[in-house]
Amino acid sequence: xxxxxxxxxxxxxxxxxxxxxxxxxxxxxxxxxxxxxxxxxxxxxxxxxxxxxxxxxxxxxxxxxxxxxxxxxxxxxxxxxxxxxxxxxxxxxxxxxxxxxxxxxxxxxxxx
Amino acid sequence: xxxxxxxxxxxxxxxxxxxxxxxxxxxxxxxxxxxxxxxxxxxxxxxxxxxxxxxxxxxxxxxxxxxxxxxxxxxxxxxxxxxxxxxxxxxxxxxxxxxxxxxxxxxxxxxx
Numbered sequence: 390x391x392x393x394x395x396x397x398x399x400x401x402x403x404x405x406x407x408x409x410x411x412x413x414x415x416x417x418x419x420x421x422x423x424x425x426x427x428x429x430x431x432x433x434x435x436x437x438x439x440x441x442x443x444x445x446x447x448x449x450x451x452x453x454x455x456x457x458x459x460x461x462x463x464x465x466x467x468x469x470x471x472x473x474x475x476x477x478x479x480x481x482x483x484x485x486x487x488x489x490x491x492x493x494x495x496x497x498x499x500x501x
Numbered sequence: 502x503x504x505x506x507x508x509x510x511x512x513x514x515x516x517x518x519x520x521x522x523x524x525x526x527x528x529x530x531x532x533x534x535x536x537x538x539x540x541x542x543x544x545x546x547x548x549x550x551x552x553x554x555x556x557x558x559x560x561x562x563x564x565x566x567x568x569x570x571x572x573x574x575x576x577x578x579x580x581x582x583x584x585x586x587x588x589x590x591x592x593x594x595x596x597x598x599x600x601x602x603x604x605x606x607x608x609x610x611x612x613x
Contacts, residue, residue, distance in 0.1 A: 393543075420600065422601070422602070429609075430606075430607075431591060431604045431605060431606045431607045432544075432591070432604045434601060434602075434604075437600050437601050439600060477543060477544070479544075486549075486551065486557065487532065487551075487595065488534065488546055488549055488559070489534070489544075489546070489593075489602060490546070491536075491543040491544045491545075492543055493542060493543045494541075494542070494543050496541075
């Protein structure tokens with residue numbers, strides 16, 4: 390059974406600071422996704438990481454994937470209040486029946 | 502515009518009542534999924550379907566039923582056997598070739 394663990398679960402940070410969210414998963418996978426969710430809303434796709442060593446950046450967010458370590462990171466640079474949201478990683482297990490398994494989410498609050 | 506439409510946005514269920522959540526996509530995607538999200542938690546897979554007239558149970562299928570009679574439609578019925586159905590329900594779809602999942606806007610179900 391695939392397990393996905395995120396940490397931290399809660400993160401308060403000052404504007405302008407940097408921080409990293411970690412996502413560990415338990416079995417082999419070749420696809421990892423990062424999503425953002427605002428309160429009461431659906432999921433917004435941030436990044437799709439498809440290979441070992443993949444790095445993608447969009448604005449103040451950068452995601453990376455290490456398939457050997459079964460680890461993905463979401464790095465936040467110079468945080469701003471608009472980044473306050475819950476961030477989920479999700480893993481698409483290898484095999485014929487593709488399905489996403491989600492981490493518990495990281496609730497990020499950026500303080501002025 | 503292509504996308505996934507979930508309806509209704511809010512749904513109230515009385516004890517012992519069955520209710521059906523609608524999910525329609527015009528993306529020509531083969532695979533469709535239903536997820537449940539409880540407050541402050543990640544998403545858990547209820548059912549998924551890789552092809553018309555076929556579907557598989559996810560991690561928390563008890564008390565739910567689905568059908569896939571058309572490629573575009575994947576309705577979810579919450580039966581009276583589901584003792585704690587209050588949650589946010591998200592439908593998703595995935596194309597075989599294109600990486601990534603598309604999520605609907607969600608249905609918030611409340612037991613009254």
